[in-house]
Amino acid sequence: xxxxxxxxxxxxxxxxxxxxxxxxxxxxxxxxxxxxxxxxxxxxxxxxxxxxxxxxxxxxxxxxxxxxxxxxxxxxxxxxxxxxxxxxxxxxxxxxxxxxxxxxxxxxxxxxxxxxxxxxxxxxxxx
Numbered sequence: 001x002x003x004x005x006x007x008x009x010x011x012x013x014x015x016x017x018x019x020x021x022x023x024x025x026x027x028x029x030x031x032x033x034x035x036x037x038x039x040x041x042x043x044x045x046x047x048x049x050x051x052x053x054x055x056x057x058x059x060x061x062x063x064x065x066x067x068x069x070x071x072x073x074x075x076x077x078x079x080x081x082x083x084x085x086x087x088x089x090x091x092x093x094x095x096x097x098x099x100x101x102x103x104x105x106x107x108x109x110x111x112x113x114x115x116x117x118x119x120x121x122x123x124x125x126x127x
Contacts, residue, residue: 002026004022006021006023006033007021007022009021010035014042015045015116015118016043016044016116017040017042017043017125018042019034019035019036020033020034020035020104023103025109026109028108028109029105029106029107029109030105030106030109030110031103031104031105031106032104032106032110033101033102033103033104034100034102034103034104035101036092036093036099036100036101037094038094038096038098038099039126040093041093041123041125041126041127042091042092042093042125042127043091043118043121043125044089044090044118044119044120044121044122045089045090045091045117045119046089046116046117046119047087047115048086048087048115048116048117049108049111050107050109050110050111050115051083051086051106052083052084052104052105052106052107053081053084053104053107054084054102054103054104054105055080055081055102056076056077056078056079056080056081056102057078057101057102058099058100059094059096059098059099059101060075060076060077060095060096061075061076061092061093061100062075062095063076063082063091064089064090064091064092064121064122064123065082065088065089065090066088067088067089068087076092076100089119090121091121091123091125
C-alpha cells in the first residue's frame with residue numbers, strides 16, 4: 001500500500017510546459033498534479049503509447065483535442081474531467097486570473113519525455 005503528500009513545489013515540467021508534482025505511481029498507471037499559470041499556452045503534443053484522464057481542480061482554461069475523426073475545444077473549469085486517448089493531439093491553456101490546476105492519470109505509467117511529440121496546435125504556445 002502506498003501513500004503520498006503533494007509537494008509544495010514542482011518536481012518537473014511536462015513536455016507541454018506545465019509545472020508537475022508527482023503524486024503516485026504503480027505498474028498500471030501514475031498520477032500527477034499539474035499547474036498552468038495565468039496566460040500560459042502550452043505546446044501542442046501527441047503521445048505515442050499512453051492515454052490520460054484529467055480532472056480539473058481549480059482555475060479556468062481550454063483544451064484542444066484532435067483525433068482521426070474529431071476536433072474540438074473543451075472549456076476547463078473545476079469539476080470537469082476529460083480523456084486524452086493514445087494518439088490524440090492536444091494543447092491546453094489557462095484563460096483565467098488564477099492558475100489552472102488538475103490531476104492527470106497516465107495509463108500505462110509515463111515512460112519519459114520521449115513519449116511526447118510536439119506539433120502544430122490551435123494556439124501559439126507561450127512556453
